[in-house]
Amino acid sequence: MSLPILYTFRRCPYAMRARLALRYAGAELEMREVALRAKPAELLAASSKGTVPVLVLPGGVVLAQSLDIMLWALDQADPDAWLHAAPWVAQAEWIQRNDIEFKPLLDRYKYPQRFPEASAEHYREAALDLMLRPLEKVLTGKAWLFGAQPSVADMALLPFIRQFAAVDAAWFEAAPLPALQAWLSAFVASDLFQAVMRDRSAPWVAPAAAAG
Numbered sequence: 001m002s003l004p005i006l007y008t009f010r011r012c013p014y015a016m017r018a019r020l021a022l023r024y025a026g027a028e029l030e031m032r033e034v035a036l037r038a039k040p041a042e043l044l045a046a047s048s049k050g051t052v053p054v055l056v057l058p059g060g061v062v063l064a065q066s067l068d069i070m071l072w073a074l075d076q077a078d079p080d081a082w083l084h085a086a087p088w089v090a091q092a093e094w095i096q097r098n099d100i101e102f103k104p105l106l107d108r109y110k111y112p113q114r115f116p117e118a119s120a121e122h123y124r125e126a127a128l129d130l131m132l133r134p135l136e137k138v139l140t141g142k143a144w145l146f147g148a149q150p151s152v153a154d155m156a157l158l159p160f161i162r163q164f165a166a167v168d169a170a171w172f173e174a175a176p177l178p179a180l181q182a183w184l185s186a187f188v189a190s191d192l193f194q195a196v197m198r199d200r201s202a203p204w205v206a207p208a209a210a211a212g
Helices: 013-024 041-046 066-076 088-110 120-139 152-167 169-174 178-189 191-198 207-211
Strands: 005-008 030-033 054-056
Touching (some): 005 013, 013 152, 013 191, 088 152, 120 152
Parallel strands (some): 005 030
16 A cells, blocks of 8 residues: 555545545545445444544554544645644634534434434524534634634534535525624635535445456
């Protein structure tokens, strides 16, 4: 194996944040899109948790957490100083709030039928209080979370905010969140995001399986 191998799923926000950092850093790698209902044995051998993203490095080291992959990529190259846009403690606070508290609310809002103890509107309001309104306050008057330049935290959060906005796009567009909406729109229109989402590869199949 001469290049790192990334197991990914195009629409997964965790995989998306990893791909954003890897492309931004100019990392050369082999991209393997997987079908989540038919995960390849190679992915499961690398990481028994079976979720994406997973980055397998040439020396055999496996990174199975999206933030670890982002930080590995930025250790290779960080031309716009994402890591130094703000103290890491401040960036990590937003990422932890997203991953630990906001993501469960996003899942409940997106799939309320799986969580019938409350309505989609209930989960949406909880997500607004926890994440979207605080983000609106922080982003007012700024292009990015910490000022004029993007940070790791921006790129770690935006795929999840994008997913939230897509649940009910008409509601999101009408919500009184202009700074948040502008932040998301700039991200979606960016060359980096467009490049990351351009690939629509078929699910990867191991060569032996393909030949068989």
